[in-house]
Amino acid sequence: MSFRNTFCLLLVFCWTVSCVDYTEDFTIKSNGSGTIHSVISLNENLADDDPNQLKTQLEKMFASGKGLSLASYTVTNQGDRLITDFTVAFDHVGDLKSALSSGDNEVAKYFGTFEAEEQDDRYVMKRTIDLTGEDTNSEQENGKLGGALKKLMAKALLKDSYLTYRMTFPTAVLKANAPNIEAGTHAVEWQFSVGDAVKAPLVMTAEIQKPPFLKWLLAAGIAILIFGGAFFLWRRRR
Secondary structure (H helix, E strand, O other), rough: OOOHHHHHHHHHHHOOOEEEEEEEEEEEEHHHHHEEEEEEEHHHHOOOOOOOOOHHHHHHHOOOOOOEEEEEEEEEEEOOEEEEEEEEEEOOOHHHHHHHHOOOOOOOOHHEEEEEEEEEEEEEEEEOOOOOHHHOOHHHHOOHHEEEEEHHHHHHHHOOOOOEEEEEOOOEEEEEEOOOEEEEOOOEEEEEEEHHHHOOOEEEEEEOOOOOOHHHHHHHHHHHHHHHHHHHHHHOOH
């Protein structure tokens, strides 16, 4: 079958169904620990031959990291969809930085980079995910039919495919560049089409109240020092 015929079949196929959808639930607890629960729904005709290839890549990136682990990983079939469901656990959100910035794993770019700026009464969180890849607008590609078809195919394959990111924080969300902010659950949700994601980096920002546990921890630490010192002196006098 020629490239053009293959392209036409894929065009018709992906015009009527979503080829891939990614949903992520990122939860940060008050002590800084948390989980990243991800679900990838992929049409089985586009799936890799080895469904555990992603697991190997995730283990390489997370399992050996300090305070990081691949808590669960399953692959199931639901009709014509291949569902990959996995959870990454971390002891502190700061532990993710080294794993995601290592640069030696292709999977890392799908999680992106995290930045946090401390201000007087809040933390400003920023997450950037860059899936733009190589420039497909080179002069060499523009002069070729194959290059034009490749761009058109990519656009068709990504139609109606979405990336959904949900982040749940330990304190109230004061502001975010997202349309969906759930005040009761301290959660924010962003959704992007995959077509937009390959054109420009995705940027998600949220401003949250400083977790009160920091004040509690400081107070508890002082109380423990005072009580511990008094107890030590009392023991010595005995």
